Amino acid sequence: MDEDRVSVSPAELKARRRRSLAIAGALVAVVVLFYVVTIIRIGS
Numbered sequence: 001m002d003e004d005r006v007s008v009s010p011a012e013l014k015a016r017r018r019r020s021l022a023i024a025g026a027l028v029a030v031v032v033l034f035y036v037v038t039i040i041r042i043g044s
Contacts, residue, residue, distance in 0.1 A: 008016075
């Protein structure tokens with residue numbers, strides 16, 4: 001079973017981590033945006 005695994009280079013791991021952090025950051029930004037818009041709409 002272990003023969004089927006693909007070895008990942010450190011550069012690929014670094015790129016994957018950066019991509020994951022970018023996706024997480026974008027998700028947090030969207031959540032904050034929705035929160036701020038909701039607060040503004042409720043307040044007015």
